[in-house]
Amino acid sequence: MTLLALSCTLIFVFITMFVSFWKKIGLEKSIAIGSIRAAVQLLAIGYVLQYIFKTESLAFILIIVLIMIAVASWNASKRGDGLKGVFWRIALTIVAMEAFMMLFLIGLKLIEPTPQYIIPLSGMTIGNAMIVAGLFTTAVKREVETSRGEIETLLSLGASGVQALQGPMKRAVKFSMIPTIDSLKTVGLVQLPGMMTGMIIAGADPVEAVRYQLLILFSHTGSAAMTSMILSMLYQKLLFTPDLRLRKIGRS
Amino acid sequence: MSAIFEIKQLSKRIPAGDGLSGERLLLNHINAVIQEPESIAMMGASGQGKSTLLRILACLESADEGELYVHGSSCRSMDRTKWRSQVCYVAQQAVMLPGSVEDNLRTVSRLHGTAYEEQLAIRLMDRSGLDSITMKKSAEDLSGGEKQRLALIRSLMLRPSVLLLDEVTASLDAVSGRLIEEVLMDWHNSEGTSMLWVTHHADQARRVASRAWTLEGGKLLDSGSHSLPDWEEDKEELLGSVNQA
Known part of the structure; x- marks a missing residue:
C-alpha cells in the first residue's frame, strides 16, 4: 500500500469529525487526537518491530x-x-x-x-x-x-x-x-x-x-x-x- | 464460671454529620454482661446506635475501643468465623441467599461441613407457619414475612450462644410478628440461646425480655433486676443519675 493510498483513508476520519461537528456531539478533538496517536503509535511500533525482527535480540x-x-x-x-x-x-x-x-x-x-x-x-x-x-x-x-x-x-x-x-x-x-x-x-x-x-x-x-x-x-x-x-x-x-x-x- | 457474653468499655466514634466537621461519640465506654441465658430488649430512640452496637457485637463493624467476650474468649483472639458462629446477627431486612428454601436452610451445614438437621428444619418451618411452603420453591419468591421467618430459622440452625435481633419484626404485620416472637421464645426456653432484641415497642419488650438495655446519649443503661414496666417508669430517674456521673 502506498503512502498516498493510506492518506486517502483519512477521509473516514474527516467524515466522522464532520458528523460530530454538524450534530454538535463535541467529539472532534478526541477523534483528531486519537487518530494522530494511533498513526504515530502504530508507525513507531512498525519501525521498532522491523528493527527487532532483524536483530532477534x-x-x-x-x-x-x-x-x-x-x-x-x-x-x-x-x-x-x-x-x-x-x-x-x-x-x-x-x-x-x-x-x-x-x-x-x-x-x-x-x-x-x-x-x-x-x-x-x-x-x-x-x-x-x-x-x-x-x-x-x-x-x-x-x-x-x-x-x-x-x-x-x-x-x-x-x-x-x-x-x-x-x-x-x-x-x-x-x-x-x-x-x-x-x-x-x-x-x-x-x-x-x-x-x-x-x-x-x-x-x-x-x-x-x-x-x-x-x-x-x-x-x-x-x-x-x-x-x-x-x-x-x-x-x-x-x-x-x-x-x-x-x-x-x-x-x- | 465465665459469663456467656460480656461487653467491656466499648466505644465508637462516627462522623459528626449535619455538615459539621470532626466526630461524635456514638457509643461511650459501654459495659454490659449476660451471665446466664436470657432474653434482653435493647431500646432507645432512633440514631442512638442500637443497630451499630449489634453489628459491632457480631464483628461486622469495628469499635474504636473496648473488648468483647463470649464464654470468656476475647473477640480479638478468636477467629471471626468462630465468633460469628456463636454470636449471630439477624438483620431487619431478611436477605435470601440465591437458590431454593432448602438451599437457604442447608446454608449452615454447607458452610461448616456439618450434617444437615432436616428434622429440626422441618419442625421450625412448621412452628413458624411455613409448613405449606415447598422446599424447592425459590427463596426470592417468598413474601416479606416468610423471608424473615426463613432467615431466622436459617440463623437458629447455627445454634449460636447469642442471637442479635435487629428489629426483626419491624417490617412485618402483627400476626407474623407474634409468630416470630413465639418461635424465638420457644427456642430460647428449650435451647438456652441468649437473645438481644432491638425494639422500639415497650409491649414487645415486655413480651420477650426479662430486662432491658437502653441506649441514650452514648451510654447503655441496664434495667437490671427492675421488671420492665417499672423500668419504663424509673428510667428518667436512672438517666439523671447517669448524666450526673
Missing part, C-alpha cells in the same frame, strides 16, 4: 513485552478505582498468563521462538487479559456493592471470606467472560477476526490463516478464564479488613 523482546504488560495493567487497574493494590495484582496475573501462554505455545512447538511470533502473540494475549481484567474488576466492584447484604448474611452465619464471596465472584467471572464466549460462538459467522483477515490479505493460505486463528481463539478463551479466576483469588483480601469485615469500596 531476547533483551528487546523482553523490553517490548514488559512495556505491554505495564501499559495493560495500568489501563485495566483504572477500573479498580477505590481498591488499593489492584495494579500489582493485575500485573502479576498478566505476567503469569503471558509466561504460561508463551511456554505452552513454544514448548509444544506451535509457534517458532522468534520475535516475529512472540511479539504479536504476546500483544494479543496481554491485550485480551487486559480486557478481561478490566471487565472483571468492574464487575467485582458492582457485585460487592449490590450483594453486600448477601455477603454480610453469609459472614453472620460464620462463613469465611472465600465462602462469602463465592456467589459474587462467580457472577463477576461469568460477566468478564461474556465477550470471549460471544466471540467464540459467532466467529466466522458474524466477524472474521483481525489476525486471520490480515494473514489472508498478506497472501497467506486461508486454511493456514484459520489454523492460526483457532490457536489464538482457544488460547484466548483459556487465558480469559484463567485471568478472571486468578484475579478472583487475588482480590479476596482486598475486599475484607484483616478481621474479616467487608470493606466499603469508595472512590479514591
Whole structure:
C-alpha cells in the first residue's frame, strides 16, 4: 500500500469529525487526537518491530513485552478505582498468563521462538487479559456493592471470606467472560477476526490463516478464564479488613 | 464460671454529620454482661446506635475501643468465623441467599461441613407457619414475612450462644410478628440461646425480655433486676443519675 493510498483513508476520519461537528456531539478533538496517536503509535511500533525482527535480540523482546504488560495493567487497574493494590495484582496475573501462554505455545512447538511470533502473540494475549481484567474488576466492584447484604448474611452465619464471596465472584467471572464466549460462538459467522483477515490479505493460505486463528481463539478463551479466576483469588483480601469485615469500596 | 457474653468499655466514634466537621461519640465506654441465658430488649430512640452496637457485637463493624467476650474468649483472639458462629446477627431486612428454601436452610451445614438437621428444619418451618411452603420453591419468591421467618430459622440452625435481633419484626404485620416472637421464645426456653432484641415497642419488650438495655446519649443503661414496666417508669430517674456521673 502506498503512502498516498493510506492518506486517502483519512477521509473516514474527516467524515466522522464532520458528523460530530454538524450534530454538535463535541467529539472532534478526541477523534483528531486519537487518530494522530494511533498513526504515530502504530508507525513507531512498525519501525521498532522491523528493527527487532532483524536483530532477534531476547533483551528487546523482553523490553517490548514488559512495556505491554505495564501499559495493560495500568489501563485495566483504572477500573479498580477505590481498591488499593489492584495494579500489582493485575500485573502479576498478566505476567503469569503471558509466561504460561508463551511456554505452552513454544514448548509444544506451535509457534517458532522468534520475535516475529512472540511479539504479536504476546500483544494479543496481554491485550485480551487486559480486557478481561478490566471487565472483571468492574464487575467485582458492582457485585460487592449490590450483594453486600448477601455477603454480610453469609459472614453472620460464620462463613469465611472465600465462602462469602463465592456467589459474587462467580457472577463477576461469568460477566468478564461474556465477550470471549460471544466471540467464540459467532466467529466466522458474524466477524472474521483481525489476525486471520490480515494473514489472508498478506497472501497467506486461508486454511493456514484459520489454523492460526483457532490457536489464538482457544488460547484466548483459556487465558480469559484463567485471568478472571486468578484475579478472583487475588482480590479476596482486598475486599475484607484483616478481621474479616467487608470493606466499603469508595472512590479514591 | 465465665459469663456467656460480656461487653467491656466499648466505644465508637462516627462522623459528626449535619455538615459539621470532626466526630461524635456514638457509643461511650459501654459495659454490659449476660451471665446466664436470657432474653434482653435493647431500646432507645432512633440514631442512638442500637443497630451499630449489634453489628459491632457480631464483628461486622469495628469499635474504636473496648473488648468483647463470649464464654470468656476475647473477640480479638478468636477467629471471626468462630465468633460469628456463636454470636449471630439477624438483620431487619431478611436477605435470601440465591437458590431454593432448602438451599437457604442447608446454608449452615454447607458452610461448616456439618450434617444437615432436616428434622429440626422441618419442625421450625412448621412452628413458624411455613409448613405449606415447598422446599424447592425459590427463596426470592417468598413474601416479606416468610423471608424473615426463613432467615431466622436459617440463623437458629447455627445454634449460636447469642442471637442479635435487629428489629426483626419491624417490617412485618402483627400476626407474623407474634409468630416470630413465639418461635424465638420457644427456642430460647428449650435451647438456652441468649437473645438481644432491638425494639422500639415497650409491649414487645415486655413480651420477650426479662430486662432491658437502653441506649441514650452514648451510654447503655441496664434495667437490671427492675421488671420492665417499672423500668419504663424509673428510667428518667436512672438517666439523671447517669448524666450526673
